[in-house]
Amino acid sequence: MPFALPDLPFPYDALKPYLSAETLEYHHDKHHAAYVTTANNLLTDSGLTGKPLEDVVKQSYGVNVPLFNNAAQHYNHSEYWKSIKPVGGGKIPGALEKALLQTFGLIEKVKQELVQAGSTQFGSGWAWLAVKDGTIAVVKTGNAENPLLTGATPILTIDVWEHTYYIDYRNRRADYLKAFVDNLINWEYVAECYDAAVK
Numbered sequence: 001m002p003f004a005l006p007d008l009p010f011p012y013d014a015l016k017p018y019l020s021a022e023t024l025e026y027h028h029d030k031h032h033a034a035y036v037t038t039a040n041n042l043l044t045d046s047g048l049t050g051k052p053l054e055d056v057v058k059q060s061y062g063v064n065v066p067l068f069n070n071a072a073q074h075y076n077h078s079e080y081w082k083s084i085k086p087v088g089g090g091k092i093p094g095a096l097e098k099a100l101l102q103t104f105g106l107i108e109k110v111k112q113e114l115v116q117a118g119s120t121q122f123g124s125g126w127a128w129l130a131v132k133d134g135t136i137a138v139v140k141t142g143n144a145e146n147p148l149l150t151g152a153t154p155i156l157t158i159d160v161w162e163h164t165y166y167i168d169y170r171n172r173r174a175d176y177l178k179a180f181v182d183n184l185i186n187w188e189y190v191a192e193c194y195d196a197a198v199k
């Protein structure tokens, strides 16, 4: 099969108390897995078989809506798992921290803008840090859309679909987002993506 569900990069209970094992079991094993299965089924006869995932996402957008939705959700979730880790938050690697301070003034401001973007995304969607032409911005997108569609490179991916937080936070999306920006972000991975994007 062209696309494969990546393993969760940590044990299911490793993000407690911020995200429960039950949330991660549903989110990874049911939701993400279903996007992968459906994308693989829809890829047949799409004319895009054999292309890298990012190309399938960009080339199916506006052309093959069901394939785009499922391939983009596979891409977005794969980035989401890498954006988080147990005992996340904390120190931000040097070059990334410098770039964030240049753009936002304070790290606290970056976090506030991410919480604001995720909280105000109406319905299902995503909040991101994305790099375009060397500049970092906070971005929000609806449903399966992502920054690749505007020629930007995602470096931090935050899922704000209800299936991400409803078991643990019920309707309190902002509380999930606050926990996310303070305690879950894998800044080392974000820095790797930033370095690659500005090379």
Ligand SMILES: [Fe+2]
Residues within 6 Å of the ligand: 027, 031, 077, 159, 161, 163, 164
């Ligand atoms: Fe999700």
